[in-house]
Amino acid sequence: MNIMVIEENWVLKETREQDLDRVLEIEGKEENLAYVYNWSRSQHLDTMNNRDQKHLCLWDPTEERIMGYMILAGMQSPHESLELMRITIDEKGEGYGKEAIRWVKNFCFDTLGYHRLWLDVFTNNHKAISIYRQLGFTEEGILRDCKKYGDSYRSMMLFSILEGEYKEHANS
Ligand SMILES: CC(C)(COP(=O)(O)OP(=O)(O)OC[C@H]1O[C@@H](n2cnc3c(N)ncnc32)[C@H](O)[C@@H]1OP(=O)(O)O)[C@@H](O)C(=O)NCCC(=O)NCCS
Numbered sequence: 001m002n003i004m005v006i007e008e009n010w011v012l013k014e015t016r017e018q019d020l021d022r023v024l025e026i027e028g029k030e031e032n033l034a035y036v037y038n039w040s041r042s043q044h045l046d047t048m049n050n051r052d053q054k055h056l057c058l059w060d061p062t063e064e065r066i067m068g069y070m071i072l073a074g075m076q077s078p079h080e081s082l083e084l085m086r087i088t089i090d091e092k093g094e095g096y097g098k099e100a101i102r103w104v105k106n107f108c109f110d111t112l113g114y115h116r117l118w119l120d121v122f123t124n125n126h127k128a129i130s131i132y133r134q135l136g137f138t139e140e141g142i143l144r145d146c147k148k149y150g151d152s153y154r155s156m157m158l159f160s161i162l163e164g165e166y167k168e169h170a171n172s
Helices: 017-027 041-048 096-111 126-134 163-168
Strands: 004-006 011-014 053-059 066-073 081-089 116-122 138-149 152-162
Touching (some): 017 041, 017 053, 066 096, 081 096, 096 116, 096 126, 096 163, 116 126, 116 138, 126 152
Parallel strands (some): 081 116
Antiparallel strands (some): 004 011, 011 053, 116 152, 138 152
16 A cells, blocks of 8 residues: 555655665754654654555655655554554644644544554653644553663553544544
């Protein structure tokens, strides 16, 4: 399945190798490093070549500038469960993050016909957590101290939305 979505304010396309410089630039910004992992080019390439995953870039409508990227996992899930593995938006606060996550919900439940969409998020990522709640995700719990950063540990929250809940929140 090749993904290509054209909306009024953005275009979503599969990431190409030549897009990775910009992806790495966005990922490496300090404001993003606090909340997403810092991968190498080859880790991103592995994801692009993994049939279970989708590496997507969000472009401006003229397709001149990459505004962010997302990684989805579980494209071949026997459990009909899709993971929003990563989302990073460079042009923050303009509504692109919310729009992109709304698209992921539609894609998961309407296009793939899946049962579950889930993600994990660092407990101090208040902005992302607020967006997931607004978009109808339910908190499943906290993985306490699950990630080691230098000498300290960080916790992550799990969020999910199921197909019935998606239908209830169809307009959010
Ligand atoms: C999280 C992220 C994807 C959101 O994308 P975005 O385009 O900046 O977000 P949007 O403009 O769509 O929406 C922002 C919403 O968060 C709210 N918000 C902003 N700062 C907030 C804060 N500190 N606490 C709670 N809510 C906050 C805004 O009010 C807005 O909601 P509104 O539309 O009701 O006003 C983006 O900021 C990002 O890439 N962050 C770094 C990487 C990251 O955290 N990724 C998610 C990992 S799980």
